[in-house]
Amino acid sequence: MFGQAFAPAKVNLFLHVGPPGAEGYHPLCSLMVFADVGDRVSLAPAEAMDFALTGTFARDLAADGDNLVQRAALAMLQAVRAPRSPVMLALDKQLPVAAGLGGGSSDAGAALRLLRAAWAPDMSDARLQDLAASLGADGAACLWGAPVLAEGRGERLSPAPDLPVMPAVLVNPRVASPTGAVYGRFDALGAFGDVTPPPTPEAFETVEEVAGWVSLLRNDLEAAAVQIAPEIGDVLNALRGEPETLVAQMSGSGATCFALCASDIEAEQLAEGLERLRPDWWVRRCRLGGPWPDPA
Template identity: 75%
Template sequence: MFGQAFAPAKVNLFLHVGAPGDDGYHPLSSLLVFADVGDRLSLAPADALEFRLSGPFAESLSGEGDNLVVRAAQALLGGLRGPRAPVGLMLDKALPVAAGLGGGSSDAGAALRLLRRAWAPELSDDALQAIAADLGADGAACLWGAPVLAEGRGEVLTPAPGLPVCPAVLINPGVPASTAGVYGRLDALGVFGDVAPPPMPEAFESVEELAGWLSLQRNDLEAAAIGIAPEIGDVLADLAAEPEVLLARMSGSGATCFALCPSDIEAEQLAERLESLRPDWWVRRCRLGGPWPEPA
């Protein structure tokens, strides 16, 4: 019953957000991909269901009794008949928190995959995805970590067009961006986008072609997030001046931004230069695509 699962960072290549409905929720359209960097979750037998944290961003979650990993375990267990062997879950938190990277949802997805293997291998993918969707807007997409077009509140998923593996750099200026706060500011600004999915080819042949197409799209939360955390604007301005950058954009509700680069070498050069110039920023070279292999 031991096991490990990878919880990749989620990146919104574009994020179009509409006006809230009568229920207060904003419809959206977003093309999601996943990075080959992220958190890792381990499972082992235990005397009782327990959850422990480690890693560079563990302190940001310490004392959080409503962690999504715990909620995922409780939701899965609540839908099963009869008791299950208690387990311990250990989360190595490598991603910054409140960063627009879907870390909590991806952690929950990793927990559900691991716990199904341990508790209910007969449970269908559809049933597992329904549990993930109930945990949050990114839950269903982050369960599998595969590129997808998300609509509705984020729960209506269709396969993404064919995508190249994209060399990229993730940059977080070290400030949190509350999703609720960003959406609140968006509502105050009153500037909403068209959420009809833009026409897409069946496949993008290169990262250059993808970046060119994405330049016609947007993240409708970007202005609201910069209003709350101006440091996000500093990141985007710096990236716009770098020669390796094909496209720079904020992911999700921020504060993490991503830069698409033509090659791994150029992504590495960009990451090294940013780390040297801005040691206070969290910078990670990565590849965007997915799904990525689980730990051995």
């Protein structure tokens, strides 16, 4: 009934964003994959509902009742509409905050999976996905941590093409890239993209094939994010200048960027080189794909 769940980092292999509609929301099209690095959420019996926050980036995420793990618990309580045994939810925050990695949405998804097992094991996957979607645009996509093509506001999901496990490096310059500010600058620039899904094969055999395809696509928020946080441009230049990098892009609204590499060895070499060059950056070698197993 109780245990831990993995909350993987989300990476947008591409992100095409259109002009805002009448309600102010931007349509998008994005292929989301997930890394084998992320946060951890745990659930344990308690005398009263409680929440604990630990981890490298805990101090950047205030435990003030407004983070997505606590909002997920409230949504689940409202959904089951019956008294439930109190629990302690704990979040081990290892991903940077406001980083374009969907950390909050992934944390919420992990919490929802644990809470369903504890409180509502008969709840359907569809109902759980609705709850996740109610918590934010990335909520539904991040619930299961599996590659998915997202459209609309992020709520229209369809299967991703078959993908290989992709060696990669994630780099964040340890600056925030707030989504609202990036979209505000994006609107001011007016460089809206076409959100029609790009031509995509049913399956990719190698990471080189994926990289070649990604190189033809884009992240429409990149220019706006770089204006707000020029350090993002420094990261992209550094990644794109290294021989181990097959392709490099920004994820989400930034500030994290990723590089695909041909092998784990090359990803490790790239990560180690960047760590020596910029010890002030957050650098993680990883694999992209998903879903990844929950910890034992």
